[in-house]
Amino acid sequence: MAWTRDEMAARAARELQDGFYVNLGIGIPTLVSNFIPEGMSVQLQSENGMLGMGPFPYEGEEDADLINAGKQTITALPTTSYFSSADSFGMIRGGHINLSILGAMQVAENGDLANWMIPGKMVKGMGGAMDLVAGVKRVVVVMEHVAKNKDGSESAKLLKACDLPLTGTRVVDMVITDLGVFTIDKRGEGGMRLIELAEGVTEADIRARTEADYTVALA
Amino acid sequence: MKKVHPDATDALAGLLRDGMTVMCGGFGLCGIPDALIEAVRASGVKGLTVVSNNAGIDGVGLGKLLETRQVARMISSYVGENREFARQFLAGELEIEFNPQGTLAERIRAGGAGVPAFFTKTGVGTKVAEGKEVREFDGEQYVMERSLFADLAIVHAHTGDTEGNLRYRKTARNFNPMMATAARVTVAEVENLVAPGTIDADDIHTPGIFIKRIVHVPAGEKRIEQRTVRKRAEAAPAGAGGGPV
Numbered sequence: 001m002a003w004t005r006d007e008m009a010a011r012a013a014r015e016l017q018d019g020f021y022v023n024l025g026i027g028i029p030t031l032v033s034n035f036i037p038e039g040m041s042v043q044l045q046s047e048n049g050m051l052g053m054g055p056f057p058y059e060g061e062e063d064a065d066l067i068n069a070g071k072q073t074i075t076a077l078p079t080t081s082y083f084s085s086a087d088s089f090g091m092i093r094g095g096h097i098n099l100s101i102l103g104a105m106q107v108a109e110n111g112d113l114a115n116w117m118i119p120g121k122m123v124k125g126m127g128g129a130m131d132l133v134a135g136v137k138r139v140v141v142v143m144e145h146v147a148k149n150k151d152g153s154e155s156a157k158l159l160k161a162c163d164l165p166l167t168g169t170r171v172v173d174m175v176i177t178d179l180g181v182f183t184i185d186k187r188g189e190g191g192m193r194l195i196e197l198a199e200g201v202t203e204a205d206i207r208a209r210t211e212a213d214y215t216v217a218l219a
Numbered sequence: 220m221k222k223v224h225p226d227a228t229d230a231l232a233g234l235l236r237d238g239m240t241v242m243c244g245g246f247g248l249c250g251i252p253d254a255l256i257e258a259v260r261a262s263g264v265k266g267l268t269v270v271s272n273n274a275g276i277d278g279v280g281l282g283k284l285l286e287t288r289q290v291a292r293m294i295s296s297y298v299g300e301n302r303e304f305a306r307q308f309l310a311g312e313l314e315i316e317f318n319p320q321g322t323l324a325e326r327i328r329a330g331g332a333g334v335p336a337f338f339t340k341t342g343v344g345t346k347v348a349e350g351k352e353v354r355e356f357d358g359e360q361y362v363m364e365r366s367l368f369a370d371l372a373i374v375h376a377h378t379g380d381t382e383g384n385l386r387y388r389k390t391a392r393n394f395n396p397m398m399a400t401a402a403r404v405t406v407a408e409v410e411n412l413v414a415p416g417t418i419d420a421d422d423i424h425t426p427g428i429f430i431k432r433i434v435h436v437p438a439g440e441k442r443i444e445q446r447t448v449r450k451r452a453e454a455a456p457a458g459a460g461g462g463p464v
Contacts, residue, residue, distance in 0.1 A: 046390070047320065048246040048247075048249070048390050049246070049390050049392050049393050050389075050390050055449055056447045056449040057447075057448055057449070058448060058450075058451055059448040059450075059451075061448075062443060062446055062448065063389065064248075064249065064391075064441030064442065064443050065249060065250070065377075065388045065389040065390060065391040066389045066390055067246075067247065067249050067390055067443075067445070068390075070445060071246075071247040071248075071249070071300075071444040071445045072446075073443055073445065073446055073447050073448070074447070076389070082387075082390060082392055083392065084324070084392050084393065084394070084395075084396045084397060085246070085272070085320065085321075085324040085393050085394050085397065086324040086325060086327070086396070086397050088321075088324070089320065089321025089322075089324050092321055093321055093325075093340070093341060122305050122308070122309065123317070124297055124298060124299035125295060125296050125297035125298055125317045126296065126297070126317060126319055126320075127296050127297040127319075127320050128296070128319065128320040128321060129319075130319035130321075130322075130341050130342050130345065131319050131320060131321030131322065131341045134339075134340045134342070135321070135340070165345065165346050166344060166345045166346075167345065168343075168344070168345065169343065169345070
């Protein structure tokens with residue numbers, strides 16, 4: 001029943017292609033780096049000013065001057081380059097990054113994304129999310145299919161329209177949840193299509209937990 | 220003309236006044252001008268507008284100026300790690316203007332380059348674009364953003380020479396190079412102060428023209444916000460970032 005966080009990350013990794021430059025968000029998207037197929041060259045961009053991000057350092061080898069956008073200590077690779085925040089977002093806004101994989105609070109059937117602010121709660125800021133979704137060619141969201149509320153109830157996250165403040169309008173190409181995979185025709189009028197089910201999940205399971213309208217196009 | 224000052228307090232002498240706008244380099248706690256922040260705190264100057272990607276953490280970096288209520292307004296992209304910040308904001312004591320990180324970087328770059336405004340697709344159709352001019356170019360919508368120029372910028376570099384030429388190290392570069400260009404006066408703190416010619420001219424990231432004052436602050440222990448490591452036994456996946464989380 002349903003995909004684990006690792007299985008969701010593994011599914012997202014299937015969107016990678018050889019030679020891609022990719023930005024991974026915090027949380028499940030970060031796990032995607034563990035599933036890059038052997039022999040495939042994928043360079044990870046960290047928006048604080050690094051291309052070619054390596055794994056976490058060995059204990060005792062942490063360098064305070066070498067962190068990722070989540071402020072975690074990381075390492076460099078032979079392919080690594082460093083640059084300023086202006087150059088970094090030039091890369092992002094200028095469409096030079098092939099793929100952005102990030103989390104979301106809500107996604108609408110037209111590709112609208114909300115992931116930075118809940119009115120009435122302390123707002124931490126959008127960081128680089130608005131730039132990434134506006135500038136990167138292809139945007140893949142990885143998230144839990146529904147939000148679990150404190151009282152135990154569930155709220156849909158795939159909606160007809162987002163009710164949280166938007167991060168970007170018509171920006172999402174694909175949504176991978178613990179229950180399945182959807183594509184979104186963000187530029188046209190094709191709407192949202194369900195293309196894959198997680199193992200043991202039925203279309204009825206998804207229907208019951210999805211507010212958005214979608215067509216079923218299972219392979 | 221002598222740019223080198225003996226200490227951070229001396230490097231800021233005569234530059235601070237209440238209500239001024241200060242740019243402060245760094246991303247998280249990486250590449251922040253810690254000694255200069257400390258000197259701003261010690262001066263007691265207040266009512267500051269601070270332009271910085273983040274707001275430090277409690278008691279560290281800009282967190283020090285929040286503790287003493289010297290900051291009236293922040294222009295930032297993300298301020299998540301600071302409880303005192305949240306308290307002051309919710310109490311209405313502190314104003315915040317959130318900018319998308321790339322828009323913030325470009326506003327500063329533009330300010331330093333004499334460009335008063337620019338159009339970006341970042342934030343179109345969101346709260347960020349409210350009240351701003353939106354214009355169509357080649358069939359796409361873009362929002363106009365104004366540049367930023369400060370009274371004072373404080374930056375951190377790994378190496379600087381006595382002419383003010385700077386070289387940053389790894390991801391401690393971040394916002395420092397743009398901020399160095401975007402203020403009436405920029406003061407740099409450097410971990411290593413060297414004679415001109417020591418940094419290869421091809422390796423200078425910030426030319427000395429942008430730096431009015433420089434102070435040598437040998438690196439102490441640098442704070443790490445999120446210490447993440449991997450075990451020695453694990454093989455590192457080639458090209459992988461983050462590692463097992």
